[in-house]
Amino acid sequence: MMDVGAHPIGSLYAAERGRLSQFVRRLLRGGAGAEDLVQQVFLRLLVSGCPGHGRATLMAAARNLALNHLRDLRRRGETVLSDEAFAQIADAAPSPEAVTLYRSELRRLLEAVAALPPRRRDIFVLSRFEGLSHAExxxxxxxxxxxxxxxxxxxLASLDRTLGPA
Structure with a gap:
């Protein structure tokens, strides 16, 4: 692992991070992700192996990344939500009570199907569970x-009698 403070980019990062973060936040209009974009600027600089870039190069790189980020957000139609708004989104997963109820109903259905006479049960399973046609x-x-x-x-009549109306 490299000691960033000993690397020339480490001192550049320490000196310019705050200014670049503020610049990127302004471009993003306060949007999330400014710190990540600034880190990407320095990561690209580190990977390129050219630590001699000045402030103008850093600002241009940060500007380009921020504009690309905004363009990507528009293209994807992504919406950034606050923590409060995110917490109010309803969970699509069924509640534990509903899962228990569904399992209970499924168990009742399977028991009723198992109680059918063998030939009738085989025909019902092939039709309703395996999706075969009458001819098949x-x-x-x-x-x-x-x-x-x-x-x-x-x-079906037997299951209706056993399970009762819905």
Whole structure:
């Protein structure tokens, strides 16, 4: 790890960081990210291996990075939110209570499906869980398509009785 204070850029950073940060904050109109952009200026300077740049070069680099940053924000349509505004955004994830309720309902449904007679259960699972058509189920189980329809109707009626109205 390099000791930045011993490097010529370290002293340049110490001398110019505050002024560049203020300049970039003005360009960003107080927007977040000014410190990051100033660090990028010095990082690029360090990577280029040309520590002899003056204030004008640093200001131009900072200006260019700030303008690129603003252009990128406009292009992406990104909005910077304050901490208070961010905290008020509703979480799209279901609440723990809703997750528990959904799991309970799913468990009830699976138990009711498991209680169906074997052939009816197989037809229901192939239709509703695996998404097969009536013809595909009939071909797979070697039964008539009409039997598939009759068994599905019977399965749905049985599940409706077991689970009750929604």
């Amino acid at each position: 189920i009939a071909a797979r189980l070697d039964i008539a398509p009409r039997t598939v329809v009759n068994q599905l109707v019977a399965a």
